[in-house]
Amino acid sequence: MITFDKVTKVYPDGTRAVDGLSLDLPTGKITVFVGPSGCGKTTSLRMINRMIEPTSGTIGIDGRPTSSLDPVTLRRGIGYVIQSGGLFAHRTVLENIATVPLLLGWGKAKAYGAARELIERMGLDASLTSKYPAQLSGGQQQRVGVARALAADPPVMLMDEPFSAVDPQVREQLQDEFLRLQAELGKTIVFVTHDIDEATKLGDQVAVLRVGGTLAQLAPPADLLADPVDDFVADFIGRDRGYRALAFVAAPALPIQPEATVELGATREQVAAVAAGAPWVLVVEDGAPVGWVAPERLGATVGRDDLHRGGTVARVGGSLRAALDAALSSPSRRGVLADDDGRLVGTVSATDVLTEIERDETGPPS
Amino acid sequence: MTWFLDHLALVGSLLLVHAWLAVVPLLLGLIIAIPLGWLAERNRVLRPILVVGTGLLYTIPSLALFILMPLVLGTGILDPLNVIIALTVYTVALLVRTVVDGLSAVPETVRQAAIAMGIGGARRFFTVELPLAVPVISSGLRVAAVSNVSIVSIAALLGIAQLGSLFTDGFARDFLDPIVVGIVACLVLSVVLDALIIGVTRVLTPWVAARSAA
Known part of the structure; x- marks a missing residue:
């Protein structure tokens, strides 16, 4: 000391x-x-x-x-x-x-x-x-x-x-x-x-x-x-x-939702089928989330240039800040969560993260 | 050209003396200028006195200094020691400022890091500060070398034989050949000394070449 x-x-x-x-x-x-x-x-x-x-x-x-x-x-x-x-x-x-x-x-x-x-x-x-x-x-x-x-x-x-x-x-x-x-x-x-x-x-x-x-x-x-x-x-x-x-604050067990995804290089039709009318679809490459695409703005296939890269990816078991930021920065408002190897686990909404924050009875950390 | 070939041995021996009279003061001056520069670099009061004071020495006309030397040293007027000491004075005059500049150019963070690693006083100077100042000191040394080669020739007026003697000889006889040969020989000597200093500096500072290549 x-x-x-x-x-x-x-x-x-x-x-x-x-x-x-x-x-x-x-x-x-x-x-x-x-x-x-x-x-x-x-x-x-x-x-x-x-x-x-x-x-x-x-x-x-x-x-x-x-x-x-x-x-x-x-x-x-x-x-x-x-x-x-x-x-x-x-x-x-x-x-x-x-x-x-x-x-x-x-x-x-x-x-x-x-x-x-x-x-x-x-x-x-x-x-x-x-x-x-x-x-x-x-x-x-x-x-x-x-x-x-x-x-x-x-x-x-x-x-x-x-x-x-x-x-x-x-x-x-x-x-x-x-x-x-x-x-x-x-x-x-x-x-x-x-x-x-x-x-x-x-x-x-x-x-x-x-x-x-x-x-x-x-x-x-x-x-x-x-x-x-x-x-x-x-x-x-x-x-x-x-x-x-x-x-x-380590994120508690968040209610993670499964997310429908398309592979990088998928065709416009495949994306439309997965999207089923939703404005954004998550793209993965070898299991790792790489970005979101908007089906109606797509060319023939999903290329890297089509990806919206604004969203951050939070680690499962990471901090509440990372989880909240993933949700807030995502164009679909669904925060992307990945495991320690970077593979997609699912998504979580900002509301769900906030619910967890409010449920934390200790209040702000002290 | 024929004159040169006829007097090859003479020119050669004059060149050797000339080189000796220029190089010895260069080395002596460097050895004196380093501690003076070190002192000036760390002491705020001494710094202007040493830098300006030694710098002023260079303004003493060389002929006057050569003539003064025997009076100060008690040497004979033809003693080459007069030339060596006078030129050492000039070298110191040129190099103190250079050494100060070189040492001042050592980044403060490097100095602090050295202190923090327990590298004290003399060790820090010889293993960190001086090596880093070598490129700057070397450039000052090149100026001093050329300056010395040129000033040595003036000693011919006092009758100390070296390449300058070719100028006085040619001038006295109104004969151009020895003068031209003398000038060329001085030039060659300057270039060789310069190349030598550059070469030694390169060997001492492999990191400088690495920096410019990066």
Whole structure:
């Protein structure tokens, strides 16, 4: 566990970056520091590995104050991922990842072995091993950055806006991979972001900081969305809180209806027969839903260009938010549900999802 | 051309001396400029003093510097050491700013990442910051190399033999051949030094070629 005890940082020019911050960051969990710029989130992060020294107060790791530890030894035992990777442009991917193991004196064979293992684990192609960072895409660089931080298998990882420099689609992918990895590794992670959606998606607990470096609220994401402690937190979390909170509620057994489908490539006549007058028919390919078609706007057969792709697909057993969104985004108003392998299970209406939400007697999650 | 062929041995030996007088200060200047640049890059107060101060050294006329050297160093007027030290001064003048620029171009995130991994002071400088500054320093070194080759020839006025002697000789005898040969030899020397620096830089920075190929 990492503990902040009345930690304050005042810069020589009088700027109070962090002010009396006290909180616990449990072992094996992700704690996210989130807040507007100037809230001291990065300063707080960097005080953990003593890149910045607190003016007063104590930070402890497993009960030992970091001030009692040698900064270099401390840092080599803490993984650090920085925005846009901070990779060494003059070193190959393998050398970058092996940096800390080599510094720790593991020897080349063991250090590079560990680095190769991580390249695989991060889903990076083995052919990238001897490439230089400039030859990688933004997403690949970020994965190498995470791999480098993990290389010496540190129990603690500090991540400073690690995914903010990549485009939204890649960011989401990186976030999902990160959560999968964390489920395997169980590191104690401190994650800094200015993006509240990222914070609620990734955090086991979220610490919202205000400008001036004080803690506004520390809570699990669902509680934060359901019960913001004051106007500042409510404003910072933003709109659609009720809807977003549904992301943290697993969907109960929904009344899933069977859906008549046509295969991709079916003829106009086949579609008309299945539709039986309905305005939209679901198209599947090898059992996986691929989109909806409107029978009257169809050519001779169902091609990919005919598909309406606005509808999202929810996973059975996923969140209520995903199920509701599938229904709301579907042109037929029937939300498509698939199993873990992506095969169609059936559809559910928004009304049925809402009924489930209302039936949940606990009210909004708290 | 006949003059050149007749004096092949002379031109060859002058060329070697010329190269020696240009290259040794280049290396000495680099060795001095790196710590000065390092100091200037990290110290806000020293930075303008060092960068502007060393830069001003370049404005001292070379002839004056060559003549001043014996007075300062107590060397003989014909001592090649005068040339070597004067040109080292010029090289430092050109390179301090370049080293500062090269080190400043190292992205802050890279520096922070290095600190966060426990890569301290000297190790960080030699394994991260300096290697990343090599391309910029190398371009400054190429300018200094050409500058040195050209300035060395002025030492002929003091009677220190090198390719510049061909200019004074040709001028004194109103004879064009040695002057042309001298110019061509200087050009060849500059091109060879330039190619050498480019070559060494390529070997030191395989990542730059990888970047431009990507």
